Amino acid sequence: MGKFLLMLTFLSFFLLTTYKAWSQQQEPQVPCLFIFGDSLVDNGNNNGILTLARANYMPYGLDFPQGATGRFTNGRTFVDILAQLLGFPNYIPPYARVRGRALLRGANYASGAAGIRDETGNNLGDHMPMNQQVGNFGRSVEELRRLFRGDNSTLNAYLSKCILYSGLGSNDYLNNYFMTDYYSTHSQYTPQEYASALLQDYCQQLSLGGRKVIVAAIGQIGCIPYQLARYDGNGSRCNEEINDAIQLFNSGLKKLVIHFNKVLPGAKFVFLDSFESSKDLVLNAKTYGFEVVDKGCCGVGRNNGQITCLPLQQPCEDRSKYIFWDAFHPTEVANILLAKKSYTSKSKTFNYPINIQQLARL
Ligand SMILES: *[C@@H]1O[C@H](CO)[C@@H](O)[C@H](O)[C@H]1NC(C)=O
Numbered sequence: 163m164g165k166f167l168l169m170l171t172f173l174s175f176f177l178l179t180t181y182k183a184w185s186q187q188q189e190p191q192v193p194c195l196f197i198f199g200d201s202l203v204d205n206g207n208n209n210g211i212l213t214l215a216r217a218n219y220m221p222y223g224l225d226f227p228q229g230a231t232g233r234f235t236n237g238r239t240f241v242d243i244l245a246q247l248l249g250f251p252n253y254i255p256p257y258a259r260v261r262g263r264a265l266l267r268g269a270n271y272a273s274g275a276a277g278i279r280d281e282t283g284n285n286l287g288d289h290m291p292m293n294q295q296v297g298n299f300g301r302s303v304e305e306l307r308r309l310f311r312g313d314n315s316t317l318n319a320y321l322s323k324c325i326l327y328s329g330l331g332s333n334d335y336l337n338n339y340f341m342t343d344y345y346s347t348h349s350q351y352t353p354q355e356y357a358s359a360l361l362q363d364y365c366q367q368l369s370l371g372g373r374k375v376i377v378a379a380i381g382q383i384g385c386i387p388y389q390l391a392r393y394d395g396n397g398s399r400c401n402e403e404i405n406d407a408i409q410l411f412n413s414g415l416k417k418l419v420i421h422f423n424k425v426l427p428g429a430k431f432v433f434l435d436s437f438e439s440s441k442d443l444v445l446n447a448k449t450y451g452f453e454v455v456d457k458g459c460c461g462v463g464r465n466n467g468q469i470t471c472l473p474l475q476q477p478c479e480d481r482s483k484y485i486f487w488d489a490f491h492p493t494e495v496a497n498i499l500l501a502k503k504s505y506t507s508k509s510k511t512f513n514y515p516i517n518i519q520q521l522a523r524l
């Protein structure tokens with residue numbers, strides 16, 4: 163009898179400690195994560211939409227447990243890894259599919275080909291531009307308000323602990339400003355004027371009432387395989403005209419973040435310098451174990467960069483040796499490095515004024 167009781171005590175102690183470890187492990191550092199963006203972070207919102215900007219076919223998702231989900235890479239995206247670093251038990255679901263209580267963990271509104279401007283990406287078909295993503299976020303907040311039974315102060319306290327992530331702008335250049343046979347913006351605006359116009363719209367869109375907001379800059383898109391294949395007939399030179407134009411946008415975006423931090427008391431905006439971090443991947447490629455920095459692992463044409471990865475196409479053998487999965491998007495390995503850097507790096511070159519780990523703890 164005594165032995166039995168002792169065993170029972172041990173057993174319940176064991177169950178309690180494992181439960182505690184498990185529940186601690188399952189509790190994320192922030193209650194929810196809401197994501198705005200383009201194909202770099204889309205996780206399936208474009209699947210039901212008529213567009214060329216879709217990735218719900220193999221070999222996209224080759225290294226993702228659920229296969230081709232609509233993610234524009236071979237495995238996890240930047241925000242998938244970010245969600246894991248923040249301790250979320252699951253990836254943040256795409257808005258197209260999330261309903262009810264699952265919304266408490268957040269939603270991903272990102273849509274391939276999307277931009278800050280509504281017309282951006284129309285050359286590829288339908289998608290959800292940032293204005294629509296912001297509208298969908300508003301709908302989510304209303305659904306959460308019903309879940310909170312109209313208790314605004316509890317809802318607002320809850321939302322104030324969440325992280326909002328936004329990464330847009332690449333398509334406003336690639337699938338708008340620098341696509342001159344389809345769009346007229348290049349003849350209407352100088353690069354400086356265009357950056358200012360984008361930032362003016364983005365400033366409005368980012369006024370979401372969020373208290374913890376991450377804003378990602380545009381990466382070094384003058385150096386993606388797509389540009390390397392197009393530019394100058396030379397496979398190894400970046401398109402510096404594009405890099406120069408986006409740097410105008412990026413430096414204005416950083417100023418906007420500094421401005422928000424000044425005028426919105428209680429709010430903290432973090433600027434991720436994706437240009438610097440993507441440049442760092444290329445410059446220190448060897449250190450990171452990359453062997454190929456200028457070609458997509460999957461694609462067609464020069465540098466595998468002229469046409470994106472096609473259905474059932476054979477990709478490169480060793481994905482971990484490539485920075486780029488296709489003509490536009492990083493491999494999972496590159497995404498892991500970028501996400502970890504934004505989460506932990508104390509360098510203000512990459513994360514300004516603090517990193518994501520510090521933001522989560524505020
Ligand atoms: C809660 O906020 C919503 C939206 O701002 C508003 O329509 C509603 O009247 C508020 N409810 C209460 C009880 O204050």
Ligand SMILES: *[C@@H]1O[C@H](CO)[C@@H](O)[C@H](O)[C@H]1NC(C)=O
Nearest residue numbers: 393394395396397398399400
């Ligand atoms: C491509 O550019 C690199 C660097 O500017 C240069 O060294 C190389 O000769 C060029 N190749 C061709 C084929 O033009």
